[in-house]
Amino acid sequence: MSQTTLTLAPKDYKSEVKPTWCPGCGDFGVLNAIYNSLSVLKLPPDETVVVSGIGCSSRLPHFVQTFGFHSLHGRALPVAQGMKMARPDLTVLAVGGDGDMFSIGAGHLIHAALRNIDITVVVMDNETYGLTKGQTSPTSPTGHVTKSTPYGLLASQFNPIATALSLNVSFVARGFSSRPKELAALIEQGIQHKGFSFIHVLSPCPTFYNTMDTWKTTVTPMPVEHDTRNRFKAMELSMETAKPFVGLFYRDERTTMDEAAHKMTQQSSAFDINKYMARYK
Numbered sequence: 406m407s408q409t410t411l412t413l414a415p416k417d418y419k420s421e422v423k424p425t426w427c428p429g430c431g432d433f434g435v436l437n438a439i440y441n442s443l444s445v446l447k448l449p450p451d452e453t454v455v456v457s458g459i460g461c462s463s464r465l466p467h468f469v470q471t472f473g474f475h476s477l478h479g480r481a482l483p484v485a486q487g488m489k490m491a492r493p494d495l496t497v498l499a500v501g502g503d504g505d506m507f508s509i510g511a512g513h514l515i516h517a518a519l520r521n522i523d524i525t526v527v528v529m530d531n532e533t534y535g536l537t538k539g540q541t542s543p544t545s546p547t548g549h550v551t552k553s554t555p556y557g558l559l560a561s562q563f564n565p566i567a568t569a570l571s572l573n574v575s576f577v578a579r580g581f582s583s584r585p586k587e588l589a590a591l592i593e594q595g596i597q598h599k600g601f602s603f604i605h606v607l608s609p610c611p612t613f614y615n616t617m618d619t620w621k622t623t624v625t626p627m628p629v630e631h632d633t634r635n636r637f638k639a640m641e642l643s644m645e646t647a648k649p650f651v652g653l654f655y656r657d658e659r660t661t662m663d664e665a666a667h668k669m670t671q672q673s674s675a676f677d678i679n680k681y682m683a684r685y686k
């Protein structure tokens with residue numbers, strides 16, 4: 406598609422590859438929200454890249470008419486961070502599932518959070534491993550019965566928002582796939598935020614663990630009085646797992662590692678090695 410003929414409407418971000426998700430999969434809502442947020446920001450497709458790991462949700466880059474990188478299970482974040490460091494001019498999104506980001510990729514999530522590189526992460530959380538047919542994931546509730554846990558899951562349930570806040574992630578939000586307009590606005594803000602933006606999305610898997618009806622009744626809008634600079638209050642709200650709040654929990658503007666590293670590189674290019682070595686003669 407010629408870039409010059411694009412109006413950058415949501416449809417212009419649709420690739421020729423049709424989504425292969427099951428009917429009713431929450432990931433359709435997330436995909437639409439991504440099309441809309443890219444369109445609102447009028448991001449040039451050739452200056453945008455969507456990176457993923459492996460999973461049903463990680464197929465998403467195929468359906469977006471930007472650059473894309475379908476990497477390895479759990480490895481979207483190292484790839485996305487490397488891209489941003491090498492090409493700071495690109496808008497970089499990393500997407501994936503709860504298994505991808507909180508299980509095999511959990512170590513990368515911790516260090517990406519601490520680095521605060523300017524990328525936006527969208528996690529489609531269905532509390533299960535969809536692609537491999539419904540095993541438990543870190544966000545599955547304790548007691549959850551699956552083929553791999555026939556007597557019920559014994560582990561505690563992972564709390565993505567509390568974890569992100571404890572790691573001092575500079576932008577922490579939650580959306581719901583059935584509220585794509587709100588979700589698009591959050592993704593838009595996340596992309597605009599300078600730093601590591603973490604967007605946790607409740608995105609049900611009707612095929613292997615249908616949480617749609619539960620989330621439709623329990624999902625709660627963020628209290629209007631919430632001060633998004635108050636990390637302690639955000640942490641308290643994140644503990645309300647029975648009524649998951651959606652909206653922006655926390656935001657903090659601070660230097661990003663990509664900015665700091667590029668500044669350091671400029672300073673070091675002025676460094677004269679011969680002058681330094683002369684001290685040892």
Ligand SMILES: Cc1ncc(C[n+]2csc(CCOP(=O)(O)OP(=O)(O)O)c2C)c(N)n1
Nearest residue numbers: 459460461462478502503504505534535536
């Ligand atoms: C290194 C490696 N280990 C395990 C797998 C098998 N595997 C593929 S996808 C997946 C989990 C998918 O769950 P999630 O990331 O939550 O995505 P979803 O399919 O639910 O969207 C697993 C365990 C793999 N592909 N590679």
Ligand code: SF4
Nearest residue numbers: 426427430461535610
């Ligand atoms: S198995 Fe679940 S997560 Fe995967 S496409 Fe189907 S509904 Fe979506």
